[in-house]
Amino acid sequence: MADHLGSDLLAGKNLLITGIITEASMAFHTARLAQQQGANVVLTGYGRLSLVERIAKRLPAPAPVVELDVTDKAQLDSLADRVGEHVNRLDGVLHSIGFAPATALGGDFLDCPWEDVATTVHTSAYSLKSLAVAALPLMTDGGSIVGLDFDARQAWPAYDWMGVAKAALESVTRYLARDLGPMGIRVNLVSAGPIKTIAAKSIPGFVDLENGWSTRAPLGWDTSDPTPVARAAVALLSDLFPATSGSMVMVDGGFHALGFGKKEVAAPAE
Secondary structure, eight states: OOOOSOSOTTTTOEEEEOOOOSTTSHHHHHHHHHHHTTOEEEEEEOSOHHHHHHHHTTSSSOOOEEEOOTTOHHHHHHHHHHHTTTOSOOSEEEEOOOOOOGGGSSSOGGGOOHHHHHHHHIIIIIHHHHHHHHHGGGOBTBEEEEEEEOOOSSOOTTTHHHHHHHHHHHHHHHHHHHHHGGGTEEEEEEEEOOOOOHHHHTSTTHHHHHHHHHHHOTTOOOTTOOHHHHHHHHHHHTTSOTTOOSOEEEESTTGGGTOOOGGGOOOOOO
16 A cells, blocks of 8 residues: 655654564554654664664664563653653654463463463553553653554454453553543554454464455455554544544454454354
8 A cells, every 4th residue: 555645744753663573563664654754763672672673774764772661660660761862752652562471362261360361451451551651751742642452342253361451452542541631642542453463473363353354344454454554543643633532543444343244253273
């Protein structure tokens, strides 16, 4: 999909982009498009920073990488200072973070231990609040916080406790919108259809989900193209939606309006 958005939608804005792992990452495509729209981008990385730094070199412009484990209080407490070494303020933040232990996915919903549920919810939902609070010292002129989501209003095959975490993420977004609105900060989600990312491929039954999606979405859906999701995120990070907060923008080819028919839902393979 071509990017025909002009070239200055984010001119002069500083953005913090989390969650880049590979070039297939929705976060990578958001960072790419944001730079093309004039933004100055700072990235965060977790674990192998050298990998994120290598991927960052494939963006249109150089982007610094700072380390961030969203479950590490010390790293969160120092985030503003470390990001502040590269920019004097933040106008927007992209939350593209999620993780679930293997026991939390795949159909064993009733057997998943609390410890793994806690890890899933902490990393995938509570982290939005943690990231927002960590970025606040730099969001002195208000701005926009955008999270990437997968519609949690129904139970998906094999998605299990990650689906519960996404439901929590959606609720956290509404409460953050309430509390950060007086500071001029908007908080919204982009609910994306299934995209072939590293994270998605690790979900049991993902192939069944993506196949059903591609055939049923009224507008069609290309699971290999993160561009529509990136465009929505960039629009929300810009000033195009000055009075929108606590919302979930659906970018799924219209699938959410129809859902799966009974014959189109295949149980994940054992």
